[in-house]
Amino acid sequence: DAKTTQPTSMDCAEGRAANLPCNHSTISGNEYVYWYRQIHSQGPQYIIHGLKNNETNEMASLIITEDRKSSTLILPHATLRDTAVYYCITKYNTDKLIFGTGTRLQVFP
């Protein structure tokens, strides 16, 4: 599985878009990009995933660059409840989600 690189922390004003970057320069052709988040003391929560195309669901949008070496998770209107650690993970046909240390997003009023 490809290794991902994320900033350690980010801040975002409530109501603004939060854009969380992730680098995965060694991703292979059939590896998916997954995003999870973990709100303090809770189990990780699935957000979104994609392979090549951009994806959008009720929680977020995922933008994957054409060369697939990086991606951005977008929370269009961040709220205080979006304060969490966000994990970017690449995953092929294995059983393992390999979690890094993620990005700690702080949404402030």
Place this chain on the structure above:
Amino acid sequence: DAGITQSPRHKVTETGTPVTLRCHQTENHRYMYWYRQDPGHGLRLIHYSYGVKDTDKGEVSDGYSVSRSKTEDFLLTLESATSSQTSVYFCAISESPGGGNEQFFGPGTRLTVL
């Protein structure tokens, strides 16, 4: 939310005692996983199961064993707990392991070994 429960939610035990954590799902998912989470390490996979009585090791399996006698239950056992096993333990389930299938996580069990 996916139907996953973990029990107990909190446990304090002493070094050398056996401990069993239970993960129960109502989703009929084939795959189940046990992770531990420690400060500075993110989540690390301990063991996983790909069916009843079918299990395999993860990256930090030493000191742990698992059993799955029913689709809905996945047990994690610490045969002789050590202080290094103080951690938060998360169970997860998925329909399949392949790319494109997300895992759903339980609420976690906080274990303290004194």
